[in-house]
Amino acid sequence: MSTSDPGYRDGLPIRDWYASEERPKPIRDRYAKLEALRDLGVEPYAYSYSTSHSLADAHDAYEEGADAERIRVAGRILSLRDMGKSAFAHLGDRSGRLQIYCKRDGMEEREWQILELLDLGDWVGVEGSLFRTRTGEITVHVDSLTLLSKTLRPLPLGKTEVLEDGSEVVHSGFADVEMRYRQRYADLAVHPAVRDTFAARAKIVGALRRFLDEQGYLEVETPILQPLYGGAFARPFTTHHNTLDRTMYLRIADELYLKRLIVGNLDRVYEIGKVFRNEGLDRTHNPEFSMLELYRAYADYEDMMATAEELVSAAAAAVLDRTVVEWNHQTVDLSTPWKRISFHDAIREFTDLDARVASLDDLRKALPEDADRPEELDRSELLDGLFSSRVEPNLVNPTIVFDYPIEMSPLAKPKRGDPELAERFEVIVGGTELINAFSELNDPIDQWDRFAAQARAREDEKLEPQSIDVDYVRALEYGLPPTGGLGLGVDRLVMLLTGQSAIRDVLLYPVLRQYDE
RNA sequence: GCGCCGCUAGCUCAAUCGGCAGAGCAACUGGCUCUUAACCAGUAGGUUGAAGGUUCGAUUCCUUCGCGGCGCACCA
Numbered sequence: 001m002s003t004s005d006p007g008y009r010d011g012l013p014i015r016d017w018y019a020s021e022e023r024p025k026p027i028r029d030r031y032a033k034l035e036a037l038r039d040l041g042v043e044p045y046a047y048s049y050s051t052s053h054s055l056a057d058a059h060d061a062y063e064e065g066a067d068a069e070r071i072r073v074a075g076r077i078l079s080l081r082d083m084g085k086s087a088f089a090h091l092g093d094r095s096g097r098l099q100i101y102c103k104r105d106g107m108e109e110r111e112w113q114i115l116e117l118l119d120l121g122d123w124v125g126v127e128g129s130l131f132r133t134r135t136g137e138i139t140v141h142v143d144s145l146t147l148l149s150k151t152l153r154p155l156p157l158g159k160t161e162v163l164e165d166g167s168e169v170v171h172s173g174f175a176d177v178e179m180r181y182r183q184r185y186a187d188l189a190v191h192p193a194v195r196d197t198f199a200a201r202a203k204i205v206g207a208l209r210r211f212l213d214e215q216g217y218l219e220v221e222t223p224i225l226q227p228l229y230g231g232a233f234a235r236p237f238t239t240h241h242n243t244l245d246r247t248m249y250l251r252i253a254d255e256l257y258l259k260r261l262i263v264g265n266l267d268r269v270y271e272i273g274k275v276f277r278n279e280g281l282d283r284t285h286n287p288e289f290s291m292l293e294l295y296r297a298y299a300d301y302e303d304m305m306a307t308a309e310e311l312v313s314a315a316a317a318a319v320l321d322r323t324v325v326e327w328n329h330q331t332v333d334l335s336t337p338w339k340r341i342s343f344h345d346a347i348r349e350f351t352d353l354d355a356r357v358a359s360l361d362d363l364r365k366a367l368p369e370d371a372d373r374p375e376e377l378d379r380s381e382l383l384d385g386l387f388s389s390r391v392e393p394n395l396v397n398p399t400i401v402f403d404y405p406i407e408m409s410p411l412a413k414p415k416r417g418d419p420e421l422a423e424r425f426e427v428i429v430g431g432t433e434l435i436n437a438f439s440e441l442n443d444p445i446d447q448w449d450r451f452a453a454q455a456r457a458r459e460d461e462k463l464e465p466q467s468i469d470v471d472y473v474r475a476l477e478y479g480l481p482p483t484g485g486l487g488l489g490v491d492r493l494v495m496l497l498t499g500q501s502a503i504r505d506v507l508l509y510p511v512l513r514q515y516d517e
Numbered sequence: 518g519c520g521c522c523g524c525u526a527g528c529u530c531a532a533u534c535g536g537c538a539g540a541g542c543a544a545c546u547g548g549c550u551c552u553u554a555a556c557c558a559g560u561a562g563g564u565u566g567a568a569g570g571u572u573c574g575a576u577u578c579c580u581u582c583g584c585g586g587c588g589c590a591c592c593a
Contacts, residue, residue: 025562026527026544079553086550103550120543134551156528159542159554171554172529172542178585233593279592280518384593408593436593512585 026154033117034150044150049074049125056095062130062138074125099139111145123149157190200319201494207318217268222257228469231255234277250276254293260475262483267297283502287511290490299484301423304437309336327430328501330396338398350390380407395428410450412438437486444476
């Protein structure tokens, strides 16, 4: 195909499409300016521009006395105040914003003509020297201006008014939450706070990695596309491999593949990656989310409790200079050691029931009134329902809840001296599960029993049968040393440490419904 | 899946009891060589989410649908 063939959109050659009366006027106007620029011989989409400073660095350089220095900076035009023969504008980049000042006398005529064809949002590079305006703002006196990229669509830039008390009010901002997620590029472009959240996310994930690397863990990558799924109870996403003509699943957890690596003498491993669960969407659930799982040979769940505290503390220290955070209108103190309480003590504390002796009927009565079909729930489902409805909401500061009923924990070792319990704990923060960990079950025969029990339970509930992961049991036959394992919801940790209450605000591209263009 | 609320100019929002669909910002034209929500004068911009119904008349009332927000359910 020749590049001279015009592309059509809605039946019009694309250039006519942009010029068409059907387009909103701001887009038509910008397209007209694009053509005017080309008529001037200006390439509106530049190839590169070398800068000497980021905008924030340029600002700081002046404060450090570099006023005579010529600088080259670049960014998006965030505001533009044209006064006829001079103009002020603010440029914005990732580091911040900086004012520029253009004077007709001080520039080549052609560059002044470019200036007059600029719009908010356009990318420009400028060269000039720094000075301080009469009102005290550090500003670039521009003597050369280069257009780097012409925007055809106005960004939803709000105007920021600085009130007398120093507080800022944004007028006509980008308020449509749906559009902010659908057009995350625009959201990021106009909201520095959104960029800050994702910068914090990168720091948090970096801190987790650094901590584990320093502790001698090996970072690994295990299959996302799996012939069997396991390691958690959740519905999977199902797909098909054409060449192998085989059903495959996106992983719902990393667990079983990571523990195989401990069998393989990789005695400390971790993985940070996406897992996929085919469940509903809400404020704390997205179908794909990030999980950190780590496994350490010779460790048990007590060791994992210490690791949990250290991991979260390391992540918090990377983005906060304190241990108290506000989250979902609650004040959460992350400082260690965390409170520890057994599962049954926690149930007793918030329901006055001894779940070990209580009848199924008593357990049902303790459920919230709006519980769905409580009569169909078995003992372990009732306990889980009680725990999430009556206990979790009350746990604000990080709390280690340990010794879960064993039937709720098919991959955890039985508790020493009490086979009805499993050596498992969860960390609940702000009413939300953050961490799940256990002494890993390493007895292949016990593991087979538990898998088989699960398979029977699925049959009883007439769910699609799920094959036992025979290969995983074979790996256990080769010998899994005593091992502690821990899984941490990365997105929830980022939410906690950045004060966000919705998982979508810590995911760049959360799952949304199909949007009909 | 259920309930409540919302969808009006490019953006943020108004519109009384069902009676001519408006404002600010952005845009466009002109003016202005230290402005900063720049300013001054003017101009243009609408299938009120979609379809249907009631009515002389619907942004407004009713029904269905779409999308979103919040809550519930689901998610050991």
